[in-house]
Amino acid sequence: MSAPVRFGVLGTGYWARTCHGAALQEHPDVELVGFHGRDLAKARAAADEFGGSGFDDLDAFLDAVDAVTIALPPDVQAPLAAAAARRGKHLLLEKPLAFDLVGADDVVAATRETGVASITYLTYLFQPDITDWLARMRGLADEHGPWEGGMFRWAGSIDTPGNPYGDSPWRRASLGSWDTGPHALSIVHELFGPVSRVVAGRGVRDAVTVSLEHAHGAGTQLSLTLTAPAGTGGSSATIWGPGGRHELPRFHGTPQEGLRRAVDRLRAAAETGVADPLDVTTARAVVAVLAAVEEHLARPDHATVVRAQP
Numbered sequence: 216m217s218a219p220v221r222f223g224v225l226g227t228g229y230w231a232r233t234c235h236g237a238a239l240q241e242h243p244d245v246e247l248v249g250f251h252g253r254d255l256a257k258a259r260a261a262a263d264e265f266g267g268s269g270f271d272d273l274d275a276f277l278d279a280v281d282a283v284t285i286a287l288p289p290d291v292q293a294p295l296a297a298a299a300a301r302r303g304k305h306l307l308l309e310k311p312l313a314f315d316l317v318g319a320d321d322v323v324a325a326t327r328e329t330g331v332a333s334i335t336y337l338t339y340l341f342q343p344d345i346t347d348w349l350a351r352m353r354g355l356a357d358e359h360g361p362w363e364g365g366m367f368r369w370a371g372s373i374d375t376p377g378n379p380y381g382d383s384p385w386r387r388a389s390l391g392s393w394d395t396g397p398h399a400l401s402i403v404h405e406l407f408g409p410v411s412r413v414v415a416g417r418g419v420r421d422a423v424t425v426s427l428e429h430a431h432g433a434g435t436q437l438s439l440t441l442t443a444p445a446g447t448g449g450s451s452a453t454i455w456g457p458g459g460r461h462e463l464p465r466f467h468g469t470p471q472e473g474l475r476r477a478v479d480r481l482r483a484a485a486e487t488g489v490a491d492p493l494d495v496t497t498a499r500a501v502v503a504v505l506a507a508v509e510e511h512l513a514r515p516d517h518a519t520v521v522r523a524q525p
Contacts, residue, residue: 218482218483218485219245219281219305219482220244220245220246221246221279221280221282222239222245222246222281222282222284223247223267223270223277223282223283224239224249224251224283225276225283225284225286225287225292225295225299226252226285226286227250227258227260227261229380231261232250232264234470235284235474236265237265238472238478239265239284239474240266241475242475244479244482245478245482246267247266248267248268248276249262249268250270251269251271251273252269252271253271255270255271256269258270273295277298277299277302281304281305283296283299283304283305283307284307288384289312289318290313290318290385292309292312292313293312293321293322294318294321296322296495297325300325300328300333301328301329305331305333305481306322306331306334307477308322308336309335310335310337310401311498312335312495312498314389314502315506316499318502319502320499320525322498322499323499326494326495330488331485332490332491332494333481333490333491333495333498334477334491335493335501336473336477337401337493337497338398338470339401340401340405340493341474341476342467342472342473343468344464344465344467345463352454352458352461353406355461356406358458359457359458359459360456360457362406363456364433364434364455364456365403365406365435365453365455366435366436366452366453367402367403367435368399368439369450370447370450371391371395371440371441371443371448372442372443372445372446372447373387374442390421390423390439390508391422391423391439392421392439392505394441395441396425396437396504396505396508397501397505399437399452400500400504400505401501403435404500404501408430408433409429409523410427410428410504410521411429411430412507412520412521413425413426413428413504413507413518414426414519415508419440421442422439422440422442424436424438424439425437425508428518496524500524503522503523507520507521
């Protein structure tokens with residue numbers, strides 16, 4: 216199969232324009248066909264700024280592209296991703312993929328039915344500062360033994376004046392874990408592997424603290440919120456084990472640079488037929504953990520099992 220060239224963006228919001236649109240506009244090997252949205256005026260405005268055309272007809276949009284990048288709320292992303300995959304379009308997915316495993320599993324099924332390539336844009340995993348550190352940590356684990364524990368804090372400050380996500384309905388309506396959790400879990404899964412059980416507790420506003428039991432015996436903790444007071448947000452992580460104690464570095468690249476790397480990997484997966492390690496099953500694994508967190512908060516009398524992919 217050839218590498219996709221014609222890309223379209225599903226979404227017209229801030230991230231769809233300033234990250235997806237800007238990254239595709241500057242990518243030397245692909246064509247930005249345009250933007251699809253329910254509001255044609257917004258789709259056309261995005262296209263006027265970054266290139267291509269504006270669409271409000273999904274069939275016409277999908278007919279015009281080889282691949283879609285998606286920047287939409289999770290409950291909108293999942294059905295549109297499944298529909299695009301069933302039309303033979305390759306997928307570049309945002310996090311979280313869906314709010315439940317029904318939606319996530321349908322996207323997985325759609326990619327398997329048609330054989331399209333997929334990749335999940337977990338921002339940290341497309342930045343060399345982070346991926347180089349992860350490679351070093353894996354090397355230390357190979358030399359000294361597996362990592363035994365870690366603490367991960369991801370805190371956004373959505374209430375800060377001027378925050379571009381301040382009016383995001385899905386972020387306002389959901390726990391902070393759904394927005395910040397995928398970032399933390401992207402590092403957790405890379406170093407500690409699959410999660411088998413979770414225990415979670417609520418904090419102030421949308422804050423959640425989560426203890427994770429991993430399939431291979433390690434234990435990690437997450438502190439997640441999207442409503443940290445101004446000046447207290449940010450991300451940090453500490454891991455420990457026989458290889459010592461280590462801190463996650465900050466990355467110095469831009470989201471647009473990372474998304475262009477994701478586009479390159481999606482194109483390679485489509486051309487070779489070899490699934491990328493961050494394909495839709497990675498997105499599904501994140502949803503499984505976050506769904507288990509929600510389940511435990513509703514029934515906190517027992518640790519909640521994370522449901523494996525069927």
